Amino acid sequence: MPKKYHINTEHIPPRFTPVGKFGIVDFNEDCAGACHHCVKKECIYEIYKKEGIFTREMEGPVHYLYSCMNCLRCVQNCTRAAITRVVNPEFRWLGDDYWKPDIILTLWYQSETGKIPVSGAGYRGKFSGPGFDSMWTDMSEIVRPTRDGIHGREYISTSVDVGRKVPILAFDDKRRTAVDIPPLMELPVPFVLSKPPFGDYSPKMYEAFARAAAVLETQFVLDAADITKNLAKYKKHIAPLVRGAEISKYKKLIRSAAFVELIYDGKMAANIKAIKKINTNAVVSVKIPLDVNSHRTAEKLTDAGVEVIHFTADMHGNIGKGEHPEFIKDNFRRIHTHLVDRGIRDCVTLIAEGGIALPEHMAKMIICGADVVALGIPFLVAIECRMCMNCTRGRACPVDISGVPPESGSKRILNLAAAWRNQLLEVLGAMGIREVRRLRGEFGRAMFYEDLERDTFRKIFSKDKKEKAKL
Amino acid sequence: MSIAVKKKKKSKTAPAPKQAAQEITREPQHTPSRFRHAIGKYRVLRSDACIGCGKCAELCPHGVHVKYEGAQKTSRPKDYLCRGFHCKQNCDYYCIDKCPVGALTLRINPVVETIGDPRWTPEMILSTWDMAEHGRVTNDTLNGELGDTDGGFDKLRLNFPKKPKKKLKPKDIDTSIVLNRRGEGGTQIKIDVPWYGGGMSYGSVSPATMVGKAHAAQIWNTFSCTGEGGFPPHLDPYDYNMITQVATGLFGVREETIQRVRIVEFRYAQGAKPGLGGHLLGDKNTPAVAKMREAVAGMSLFSPFPFHSVYSIEDHKKHVDWILAMNPAALVSAKVSTPTDVDMVAVGSYYAGAHIVHIDGSYGGTGAAPDIAKKNIAMPIEYAIPKVHEFLTNEGIRDKITLIASGGIRNAYDIVKAICLGADGVVVGTGELVALECIRCGNCESGRGCARGIASTDPELSNMYDENWSTRRISNLYNGWREQIIEIMIRYGVKTIPEMRGRYDLLRHVDYSD
Ligand code: SF4
Helix, strand or coil: CCCCCCCCCCCCCCCCCCCCCEEEEECHHHCCCCCCCCHHHHCCCCHHHHHHHHHHHCCCCCCHHHHCCCCCHHHHHCCCCCEEEEECHHHHCCCCCCCCHHHHHHHHHHHHHCCCCEECCCCCCCCCCCHHHHEEECCCCCCCCCCCCCCCCCCCECCEEEECCCCCCCECCCCCECCCCCCEEEECCCEEEECCCCCCCCHHHHHHHHHHHHHHCCCEEEEHHHCCHHHHHHHHHEEEEECHHHCCCCHHHHHHCCEEEEECCCCHHHHHHHHHHHCCCCEEEEEEECCCCHHHHHHHHHHCCCCEEEEECCCCCEECCCCCCEEHHHHHHHHHHHHHHCCCHHHCEEEEECCCCCHHHHHHHHHCCCCEEEECHHHHHHCCCCCCCHHHHCCCCCCCHHHCCHHHHHHHHHHHHHHHHHHHHHHHHHHCCCEHHHHCCCHHHEEEHHHHHHHHHHHHHCCCHHHHHHC | CCCCCCCCCCCCCCCCCCCCCCCCCCCCCCCCCCCCCCCCCEEEEECCCCCCCCHHHHHCCCCCCCCCCCCCCCCCCCHHHCCCHHHHHHCCCCHHHHCCCCCEEEEECHHHHHCCCCCCCHHHHHHHHHHHHHCCCCCCCCCCCCCCCCCHHHHEEECCCCCCCCCCCHHHCECCEECCCCCCCCCCCEECCCEEECECCECCECHHHHHHHHHHHHHCCCCEECCCCCCCHHHHHHHHHEEEEEECCCCCCCHHHHHCCCEEEEECCCCCCCCCCEEECHHHCCHHHHHHHCCCCCCCEEECCCCCCCCCHHHHHHHHHHHHHHCCCCEEEEEECCCCCHHHHHHHHHHCCCCEEEEECCCCCCCCEEHHHHHHECCCHHHHHHHHHHHHHHCCCHHHCEEEEECCCCCHHHHHHHHHHCCCEEEECHHHHHHCCCCCCCCCCCCCCCCCCCCCCCCCHHHCCCHHHHHHHHHHHHHHHHHHHHHHHHHHCCCECHHHCCCHHHEEECCCCC
16 A cells, blocks of 8 residues: 555644734723733733743744734733733735635644644634635534544545546557556645745745655646746756747756646647656646636546646635636636536546645645646735735745755745645545545535525515515 | 443332522522623723712712722722613713723723623623523623524514414413323423523533532423433432433433433533534543443543434334333433434434433534534524424324424524424523533533533632532523513413414515515
8 A cells, every 4th residue: 555645744833923913001000000910921822921031032933923822811811901802904905805804814824834724613604705705614413424634543535536538448459558558646735836926936935835846756847937047956847837839948847847837828739748758747738817708628638638727816716806706716617517418528637826825725626627727826925925925026025935955945845735635635535535636626525605595585485476486 | 341231110190399509590690700800891980080979970880980988989890780881871860981090091991892702792691691690681781682693593583463463461371391291191391481401411501500400490490401421419409300311421310310310311422522422531531420320530421423223213212112121110211413314313223112202403502513514514503493383283293293403593583483483492602601601612621620610620710609600590590581582472462382383474584575
């Protein structure tokens, strides 16, 4: 039996004081200054003590803005009510409407500890929301077996195949396969790393990504022009992204790669041929932005023999501009269904990128029809990015992403990857699915907000008699 | 773990109610916060300019300002009682304007912004605290009815008729429900309020919390549940009002524990983490907990998911029979979560012989759970209730089984909404903990456990309050809820809880009804 896949984690503290959610405000002028049992001494998390050590000795980035656990004991018990708590204004500035401050904080937590976030007191958020928040995944109970996956007690596989599969095998009279079998690459996790759409780019940052990709045994998709010498040792795990016109220029990179991505243009067939001529064993993917007709594009490309299609939405998962852009998951459902209807879904591998910010987004994207997801921003956040967008405006990066030490940076990326994989196992285990390949396109094991609302509340409460009868 | 049935005992009579340690009645008793400063929506600050004239203390009917006899100065304002800007607009005793020297200022308390979330808004938490302190709503300027989640219960409104058909008085209203509707023997159980308390296990919450819940259940003739960690001795006086849980780890399940209660609950799944097992960290498995669970102290304890002995309704029936062989008078409840086919699971539970099917929606729960599960796995209870109710009705067995809903039921309004959607009654958990001053920080599992002493077995932390305080706070909450439900029923013109069950016409949905 092959050895079980496992991602090692290690506590890697941040290099810069992270932004925390809560701030404690002390009104020193109100403090009596002489309480024997000052509430600060009684903090069960010893936040004030750690803070004291930090300010005295400047040792380690412990900061109570980051570590206040929110119990309010000091606020409520100080004799003079001299302590109060506020939401840290800096926290509110993190990220944007989609990449919410809470998302960034949970990604940091996972990158630092490698653990999955656990908390008590039930769910705290909105009932549902746009994008990925409008679906729920299924679970098994009594009548359908589950898998007890998280602590490795029952094995759940997260491997996926990337490449083209032949629908029918044929053999000649000597029992040799009589069809060309294209190369197939197996990834032990259903994600690849990709260059984030923004960032304080540097060879060191790329090295952190590449190193993590190598340990994970997956791929890091990077513009060929960015692949510098320091990345040579990771060449099996770096997928050069090239334009058709640049194929001969990056011949060397293509020859040593296991996976090559090609930016879509009119001369696609010829370009793929050119790449295959350099390296027959490379799996070649075509990268193309999503639009309303992507399902037709997917069909056309699949029919033309493309092995992998890497579809991208913007960093918020949106497709197209305008008032009501389509969301990536809805578009992907259409692509998947269309290819299934045409009977060619299994011939091609689909990679989805854009708006995948949390591990549940990865699981939901796979349910909606992706084989693999590509992740850039989450891993940039893993190495402490605050999404302040300074880098896009030519200003200095507050957390010196370009100076990230490749080793510790890659470990934070691995921590995040491990936490995400474990959370994927939770979802799979609850559904009773034993490998992630079977999750792909399982719409029936998901519940969509539109459907539930229609079948429940619209049906019950609609005033429109005709509509009601139909439901 | 010895769980085998040794010998079929003769039909055991159900336990009789016992006298509790201290007499606490249903009558609300003022039970203020155990912290020096209770948190309120506003902060009232008194500057040094105060001359101690006592005018504000004279004016304020809410007790914000107090001037003790002989004291030079008026005391620090008890600002958690303040009605704030509502008072400024509507009252003629607004202290800020009346202070002769302008020593008072009013502002929103910044702490309020840091507590709560869309499901439990700060105002809902504060209003629950108000109820737990006074036994009824005293501060109606707080919105304790609706959260801010933009869906589910928060989009449903109670649809009151202009004038109720019947004119009712509070004494005409019956808030009780029956739990055994199979009509095939078994104990007849009627509870006085349409809810009972959820399971919180020994080891996860402090003894004072557990006893408080059980004692309040006794006072209100309803139930509380042991959770999965066994039946600790401090619950001995409350057998009559306890449900014991048989969960996947079978921790603490013994013949004796099954026989001493009137209801046994099978926990197939829980809404807090649908589809996932439990995990008690080694640190929390203290010698006392380990003894109760019949396990080795210090070891992490896993409850697997699911029961590895149940993969079909027939297996489930075997489970039910096993309990009934040990305690023929018991009612059996099957606690399940809300997958896509929750309706099928419910029907199956009925045919397997369960008296109660308890559906636990994904948004609730009190125990520590992975965030990914809380938000994403299984459907919210608001969808599951009508789905199961209608399916059972169409199968012709709706009146043979009791449907209990839980998972995100926060207040009296949610209870009524759940019943109107088709449940017979509900289970509450978080509300009780909020009554004990939980602020939903969610750090139940970190370090030594809950810093506020609710969900902790740490010797120091778990002694932050005693069982009298917790009993009175929860009992006050129950009284407040019951009063609100009676008021709602009077406005509806219905006398009993079952009359409201499945009455969609008593609700309105803000998106579809108008
Ligand atoms: S922290 Fe700001 S400047 Fe640095 S990489 Fe992230 S977005 Fe760019």
